[in-house]
Amino acid sequence: MARFQPRRPLGRTGFLATRLGQGDLADRSVPKESCVGTLRRALEAGLNVVDTAPAYEDGYSEEIVGEALRGRREGVFLIDKIDYLDRPVAPQLDGSLARLGLPAVDLLVFHGVSALADWQRLAAPDGGMGELADEILRGRARFRGISSHHPEVLAAALDSGLCDVVMFPVGPFADPRYEAEILPRAKALGVGTVCFKTFGAGKLLGDTEGYGRPLAARPRGKVSSGGADGAEPRLPRLTVADCLHYTLTRDPDVALLGLSFENEQEAAFAAAEAFRPQGEAELAATRRAAAAAIEGKGPVWWNPPGD
Numbered sequence: 001m002a003r004f005q006p007r008r009p010l011g012r013t014g015f016l017a018t019r020l021g022q023g024d025l026a027d028r029s030v031p032k033e034s035c036v037g038t039l040r041r042a043l044e045a046g047l048n049v050v051d052t053a054p055a056y057e058d059g060y061s062e063e064i065v066g067e068a069l070r071g072r073r074e075g076v077f078l079i080d081k082i083d084y085l086d087r088p089v090a091p092q093l094d095g096s097l098a099r100l101g102l103p104a105v106d107l108l109v110f111h112g113v114s115a116l117a118d119w120q121r122l123a124a125p126d127g128g129m130g131e132l133a134d135e136i137l138r139g140r141a142r143f144r145g146i147s148s149h150h151p152e153v154l155a156a157a158l159d160s161g162l163c164d165v166v167m168f169p170v171g172p173f174a175d176p177r178y179e180a181e182i183l184p185r186a187k188a189l190g191v192g193t194v195c196f197k198t199f200g201a202g203k204l205l206g207d208t209e210g211y212g213r214p215l216a217a218r219p220r221g222k223v224s225s226g227g228a229d230g231a232e233p234r235l236p237r238l239t240v241a242d243c244l245h246y247t248l249t250r251d252p253d254v255a256l257l258g259l260s261f262e263n264e265q266e267a268a269f270a271a272a273e274a275f276r277p278q279g280e281a282e283l284a285a286t287r288r289a290a291a292a293a294i295e296g297k298g299p300v301w302w303n304p305p306g307d
Contacts, residue, residue, distance in 0.1 A: 002046030003269060010049075010253045011165055011192025013143055015077050015106070019248065020272055021049030023196060023258040026061035030260075038262060039068035043076065045269060049194065049254050052100075053081035053111055054092065059099045066100035073102065079167075079194065081111035081147065082128070085118050089131035093140060107165050108132055108141035114149040114304075119156055122146075129162045145192075149302045151177035158185050165192035167256070169302040172238065172246045172290035173200045179250045195252035197302045202258075204238045204290055209298035211258075216298075236293045238286070241271040246286045249278045 006016035022042040025035055039050070052065045062080070069076060080096050082089055089108075097103065110128060113119050122128040132144035147167035148154050157163050166186055170179050174197055186193045201210035209215055247255045259265040278286070294300065 002044065003273065004046035006048060008253060009192075010077065010194075011186070012190040013077075013107075013164055013192055017049050017077060017254050018047050019255060020047055020268065021051060021194060021254040021256040022047050023051045023256045024053070024056045024061055025258070025260055026057035026064055027260060028057055028060055032060075032064060032067070035064045035260075036068045038260065038265065039064060040072070041262060042259065042265060043068070043072055045265070048075055049077045049079070049256070051079040051194070051256055053083060054096055054099075055081070055083045055111065059095070062096055062099035066102060069100075069102070077106045078102075079107040079109065079165075080105040081109050082132075083111045085110055085113065085122065085128065089128060089135060093135060097140065104140045104142070106141070107143045107145060108135060109145045109147050109165070109167060111147055112149065113146040113153055113157070116150075116153055116156060119146070119148075119153045123157075123160050123162055129160075143192075147196075150304050151175060151182055152304075154178075154182045155185065158182070158189055158191060161189075163191055165194060167194045167196065169197035170195035170247050170250050170252055170255075171198040171200060171204075172243055172286045173197075173204060173294050173300065175303045183250060183252060192254075193252040194254045194256050195247065195250075196256045196258075198243050198247040198255055198257060199240070200243075200290065200294055200300070201302070203294045203297040203300075204243055205240065206237060207235050207297070213298075215296075235296070236289070238289055238293050239271075240267040241274065242286055242289065244268060244271045245275055245278055246283060248272065248275050249283060 004018040010017040025039050052061045082092050135141045143164035145163040145165040146157050168178050199205050202208050257268050
């Protein structure tokens, strides 16, 4: 039996999703067959939400996803994105479907809609959300939505009634409005929630400026003492369980995790299986630890400017 079984509706889509989803998985320094194998491992564990985008390694992620889903498409909720907000949707989707080798995706979202002006253009009667509706009528997508790094944009998108699913950050170091305002509003409206940045682009787990990029400079006064084994001193960090238990307690429909290697998958799977909801004091302590762990590690682009 798979380790993860579908457990809840994804908003009003009618799809029963696992609490974890497999996010972007693309690294051109890793052989494609290894990346495909990692994604198939997630599917074999029962995860049934997969996310990709043309911008992830210039289409490489879509190629990996398409190959991994060959013969396994049924029962998987596939998310893809429209990266260029100011260009026609159809040609962009043509390219994505060609790289995937598939006739359609389940959810098509505009990627990174983080300015109100962009959302207003998309939501206009002749805007991009109408183009997404056209693709649904053509049978090349089933649902539409946006991903965003701004609570005000998400609030406007929810108020519009144009989104079936919204994607946004929820984690120990994310703007608290995402979890305090956007999550409950989406749930009340029946809009699905797929949430990312549980690990803060890796910053909360390691000494990185994000997604494996080494720090340009180690911040002064922020190193902890090295261990007895003589290992190099490290900056403060959280564990996979610290981060994931926080996000799962906040209870989005799907926590979308970027799990690029088997050891990363195993750590996340074990943490999910051991999950118990945290109390408010534990959540607050995790947020404090996250603030210390992320300091000096570069921009936090998933929170609005000035946060």
